[in-house]
Amino acid sequence: MPKYIADAMLGTLTRWLRILGYDVIYSRDYSDGQIIKIALKTNRMIITRDRGLYYKAKKLNLESYLIESTDIVKILSDLYSKKIIELELDPAKSRCPQCNEKLIKITDKNLIRNKVPPGALKTYNTFYLCKKCGQIYWEGGHWKNIRRIINEAKIYSTNSSESSEGE
Secondary structure, eight states, X not given: OOEEEEOTXXXXXXXXXXXXXXXXXXXXXXXXXXXXXXXXXXXXXEEESOHHXXXXXXXXXXXXXXXXXXXXXXXXXXXXXXTSOOOOOOGGGOBOTTTOOBEEEEOOGGGTTTTSOHHHHHHOSOEEEETTTOOEEOOOTHHHHXXXXXXXXXXXXXXXXXXXXXX
């Protein structure tokens, strides 16, 4: 699976890519030079909204992609249609949206009993734990919205490619 590094302007996209299972390094504090060094050292594609960084990366023959939209559906759709990402949502493959660590599936509620709200414990049987930061996730109501956005991105991508073929 490809690995990425995102610039400071792409925190929201970073979380989405991690939910989709992609390894994405991100910090608001990285300079352009640091991003380039990390990309070189760890063989990561740079995803950026910064034209200057994009052109610097291209000059160094680094894989990079310039994000021009601010709409998450369009961004995900563009990355998908350019074959940079897949839009397959599998919570078991998701990474922690906060720290990028792989999540561990938990089905024994006793392991997390005091760490999640009682309503979630009662309603859900599968949870995902980040060993690094301790966050616990489950497929609550917000997953309906996550799935909707992923589906919209797929539809947008299909419609965009069909309309560009007819030009």
